[in-house]
Amino acid sequence: MLWECVSILAFAGISVILILEVFRRPKNFPPGPSRIWSTMAQFKKNPLGALMLCKEKYGPVVGLKIGEFRVVILNDPADITKAFGNKSLNSRPPFLPAMIYVGGENHGTLTSSDEVWKAVRNCMVKSMGSLHTSPINGEASLTLSHDMEPLKELLERLSNPVSKEKLSLAELRSKLYIPIANHVWHVLTGEEIPEENKAGLQQQLVALQKALWQPISSPVWFLPTSAKRLPSTRTLLQEIKKAVDPLHAMVEEMVQETQKNGDDDSKTFSQAFLRGCRSYPCLRGYEAVHLKGAFFTLWHTAAETVGNLMAWTILWLSLYPEVQRKLAQELGQTDILDLMSLPYARAVIQEVLRLSSTAPFANFHWSVEDYKLGNGMVIPKGTVVIGNLFGVHHDPSVWPDVEVFRPERFLENEGGEENRAKVLLPFSAGLRTCPGQNFARNFILYALSQVLKDFQFSWDPQQARPTPEEIMDKSLVSIFRFVPDFKIVVRKREE
Template structure:
């Protein structure tokens, strides 16, 4: 997309399957587009037509999206998002995870699955009201599904040619049978949770998690015509929160570990900052971020350099509109090239380099996040879990480096080649060695 923009301009369009797709590059135009009320819509089809029948709030447009988002944010805050109890719960999960790492100390290990199980418990607490053991069958299934889900291409046949979606499924093209099987199993797991909550709510009307809150909203709106508050939407929203809250944080933390190993000088620098502020024994707290500018600069640079979400989830123009002098016809699909912003040499000095110092002020006393660092999108469609994500990234990173020196296996180098689909993932996941800090 970035190469095409160099040839055809910062805002260009092309035909993809059944749709006209507009790609917006450069911060100047993306900033304008993020504030454009006519670019808040979503495609009329679900993410995987023929497989997913009901829209989650992230796939909704207009008033239904506004209502679903408002209720979700209210419920999640009421049950713990942004509260000290949630922070305590995250620290408990980190402690359990580090104990698992200690059991394999000094040996090369793959941390991906265990890390996913730890991070997923943080969002599970908010959505399902409970956490799971690392050997829980449903959680292990989710950890297995992540790599499979990550193989789906951004420009895929199902979404851009929904007219043949059923044929793709029938012929099992693009490994769809396995993907559908995983989706159905997870849907069944969520439905079981919903039924458990329904039984519980017969005797207890308190709202302890997102499912409780949504069921309460269903009851309130049962006489509303065309309400989107029903069990099918709850099923989809719960799946959305679980995957988005687990996979993106897990993948970012993996990138952090690889950058720490690739550039050990930064690992040492962060650990020194930890020693000077909270020491190696006290668990970190969210308020410590203000006293740890280099640690925060490292987090910002990880998000910029990896560009975890290189292209935003597709939007749809709900009316004829313009970005700059470029016309965007109604019902065009629109995507923003965040990767082009994060690698723009007009915004960043030597953008190809991994350089956390770029986020520090002149005397290095403060980490500054510029508006064009947009890993969580922006505007009214900004990721509602942004602050929750930063909290976890900070607590996990500091906890890791308080306790471990992280390195590659002897004789093996860490390469940073990536694969870009919906999410930017490292091409290979090498084993790492965790050694306790002396």
């Protein structure tokens, strides 16, 4: 009993010291709210709204405390682009779920840093380039046509006039896991997911989705010390590991098979990646570890984010039927090889990316040394840095009718796509910008071309049209922003 009391007091004392150290505002730290507990409460209630309030009150750079971390929020797109292009801010925060998710530190690009990250990133980008995923061409179009039938079968069933069942966007996102995961696997390996692994894959992916994507205000993100000790959060971390382990084993099997078959031909992503590792001394001897981390991150996040982006697209098209009609008409008159050249289709994707802002925090950065901003303020070493992409994409001074889904804004001669691209940062900016962004755009365009020629989506007339505030409130905000679970009517296209 005495030892337990001593342990509790020691833990409490250490916690107080850590809190006092973290909450002490460093010299030249950006301005921000001083009442930490009210800040945390607001962040928990409405994280995106909290970002917008901080921007409105404190300006383009905001400094605050969230949990155990100092946090700096960058609200200006120029600041975000410049800062994220600097190696001082080129790491990721030590978030526990990320470590478990990827399998440890220095695994692939997600948790590695410095020269290891640079080498792995170069291998990944070059290996993806060998797949010809951007722009769409003959070879890529063949892989893009792979495994779309399950999605069409789902929509076919829901579009039956006799059926009263509506399309749940959350369910759509989950059911897109298998076609997208199998398709991405096929693109990266040249083969389908092994049949023995397909049986429970849907359940495994859904289990990981529920365990991993906790609200961004959850202690598992910003209170790592407490998360390791509190029973509830410790259980959450165990659930993440339990859900991700079978997927890691599946990728590990693929890595072993790739090593066994050799990489002389370098016809697939996996072969090209292993071959590329030989050019970097820091990767030699760890090729399999980094291939596993890079492949898993690319494969799973593609399945997760592309499915989510597709569901957001269906939401906006159901709310704006005229946009859907014009898009279906343009897609229906074009060969698949020309999809990326379609002006209206490109504008629709840009507007989906802007209004949805599915990566609202620019996938948190971490300062490995002090970084001086141009205005004399300093981001200290050991700070979480947020690029407020949601705020950038919802700035009424840049985007007229900011909450309206209007693809034409990217077609206007004055301030059209070329100029707006400078402040549209859906895949972040700088050194850690998403390497799969072209693939995501290509897949969404291809998927839309396939489903809009046969199906049309409309807002459920039994539901009131959601306001922008309702869409914000009902979307789950984790590392990504997930589509609200609205119900959409699916019918056969009559045009």
